[in-house]
Amino acid sequence: MNIWVDADACPKVIRDTLIRAAERTGIDCTFVANHAIPLPQRQNIHRLQVQSGFDVADNEIVQRCESGDLIITADIPLAAEVLAKGAHALNPRGELYTKETIGARLNMRDFMDTLRSSGIQTGGPAGLSQTDRREFANQLDRFLAKAKR
Template identity: 45%
Template sequence: MQIWVDADAIPLVAKDIIIKTAERTQTCAIFVANQPIKLKKSKLLTMTVVPQGFDKADDFIAESCQNGDLVITSDIPLANDVLEKGAKVLSPRGVIYNQDNIKQKLNMRDFMDTMRGTGVLDLQDMSGQKPFGDRDKKAFADGMNRLVR
C-alpha cells in the first residue's frame, strides 16, 4: 500500500497526520501537486510536482495508484476514478468513500455544477467550505487509523 495525497489544497493539520501515519506504519506517502509543498526529509515521503493545468494532479494520481492504495482527496471525480481501480479513498474531513456512497456524491456534485452553470445558483450565494476544525481533524485521524495498518 501507498498513500497518494491530492496535495494542492490539503489542510496543514491533515498533512501532519498523513506524515505521522506514514512514519508510524512505515508506509510511503506521495504528495502530488502543481507546485512544491514543504515536506520533512524522509525516505517514506515524496513530493511529486506535476505541470500546471486543470486536473493534472488528479490525472497523475488516477494513473499511478493501484489496487489497495489509499488516496486522500476531496475531489469527487478523482475519488470515483480511483475506487474503480480498487484503491481506498479518504477525504481530508474524514469521509471514507466507497462504491456504496460515491455515486450519490458524484451525482450531487454534477447537479450543483449544472445549477451553477445555468445561473440558477449564484456563485456568491455559495459559502464555500467551512474551516477545518477539531471534529474534522479527529474524523480524518480516525479514518487514517482505520485504513492504514
C-alpha cells in the same frame, strides 16, 4: 500499499497528520501537487511536482495508484476514478468514499455545479473543524490498522 495525496488543496493540518502516520507506520506517502510542498526528508515521504493545469495532479494519481492504495482527496471525480481501479479514497474530513456511496456524491456535485452555473450562490464548504480533523485522523488510523493485517 501506498498513500497518494492530492496535495494541491490538502490542508496543512491534514498533511501533518499524514506525515506523522507515514513516519509511524513506514508506509510510503506521496504528495502530488503542481507547486512545491514543504515536506520532511524521510525515505518513505515523497513529493511529486507536476505541471500546472486542470486535473494534471489528479490524472497522475490515477495513473500511478494501484489496487489497495489509499488516496487522500476532496475531489469526488478523482475518488470515483481510483475506486474503479480498486484503490480506496478518504477525504480530509474523514469520509471514506465507497463504491456504494460515490455515485450519490457525484450526482450531488453535478447538481451543485449546475446551480452555480445558473448563477445561484451556493457558498463553499465550511472550514475544517476540530471534529473534521479528529475524524480524519481516526479514519486514517482505522484504515492503516486494517491494512497491516
